[in-house]
Amino acid sequence: MDVVILGSGNVATHLAKALKAEGENVVQVYSQNLDNAKLLATEIGADAIANYTNLISTADLYIISVKDDAINEVAAQLKNVKGLVVHTSGTTDINVLSKHGLKSGVFYPLQTFSKAKSISFDNIPLCIEAEIESDLDTLEKLANSLTSKVYKLNGEKRKVLHLTAVFACNFPNHLYALAAKILDSNQLEFDILRPLIFETADKVMTNLPIDVQTGPAVRDDQNTINKHLSMLNNLPELQDIYQTLSNSIKITHK
């Protein structure tokens, strides 16, 4: 399949490399910034472009992987292409593409990507959607070549999933960062927490989180909760987070 990648961020990069590794023919990488386009294009043997006039119109698939609020603007430039056009956003409706008269789809990988860390696609859930059944078949085949976890989801469900990813990924990572901050101000290394963080996540690989909750709040150990809150007296923002989450644990397990 001839594929054009529009974007050069974390998702575009990981996806382009995975497609290349599966034998797809990634022909062009577009970015507003030619240097960024080149960085990715060189790695996967594609052409880098920074001008829509250079875009080929005959590719089978155009993957728009840019910031949510830039998707519309990129899609508007693709009016002459014949191939299937997808975006990779969890929160954006498919009609941001179809309203431009494009053959439209969504190809949303549910994962947290950093340039700093390579990751295998095998185990990444890919959520797909298309306006036409035959396009959905095309995306399903492609997705199956990348991962064993392919989900056909409409826009509403995809948006719910994206919301839960904030709870399951962005917020926990921030709580790790707050823990690191407290440790640091007490001359303790973050490294000491790493086995605990890993085990906490590993535990829910085979259990439901509600069944393996531990800590003072689920035990209703108000004595320890009060000690912790008083240790955070000089950090009212963290005290607020501690209180809010502890109350929520208590309510959930009442």
Next chain:
Amino acid sequence: MDVVILGSGNVATHLAKALKAEGENVVQVYSQNLDNAKLLATEIGADAIANYTNLISTADLYIISVKDDAINEVAAQLKNVKGLVVHTSGTTDINVLSKHGLKSGVFYPLQTFSKAKSISFDNIPLCIEAEIESDLDTLEKLANSLTSKVYKLNGEKRKVLHLTAVFACNFPNHLYALAAKILDSNQLEFDILRPLIFETADKVMTNLPIDVQTGPAVRDDQNTINKHLSMLNNLPELQDIYQTLSNSIKITHK
């Protein structure tokens, strides 16, 4: 080393098994509830007791692994023992033991234990403390036989560590549970989030969390944040958590 375990909960169970596996001689398991004591004692070839009058006084080490607010009461029953007495609590001062005239120490494994999941001790941080240098040496030797991660920490630092464990373990697990709840009410499976949860934890095994934060709040993507908040209109408690943590991410990354 002859060891007596006082307690039969998650920590007592995992610790007793690990000590046994390292060749220590676990001679007795005490629990208020004889059936619970038997359950653990049978597994490790020890005697089960439910009455302090049956406690041997000649063991080298007594490990009190009970609820924090029961430690004092158990310690009060050990006045006649000659060996070292330790507790396994992150939040309890060593003087809950020493005030009873015991040779006192702390042996605190920083991990989340569930009966449902076995876990290797190799990688678990063990935080040790003792009143007397020679007792600290004894605990260090024992701890080193169980894990490569041994930390000598005073009570103040241990309490800080325990507080950060709530942020790095108990709260993230609850956020996983909230995500599961949202998914469930939208007929989506928790399984779809598992690779993301795993990767989020795995990422901070080699990075600092502040360097790998992702999501709408760190991008200051207020449009997505507003969409998410409106999706939570019928769940004010989750809306409050979303708002509190998003604000904290924004402040941290400003």
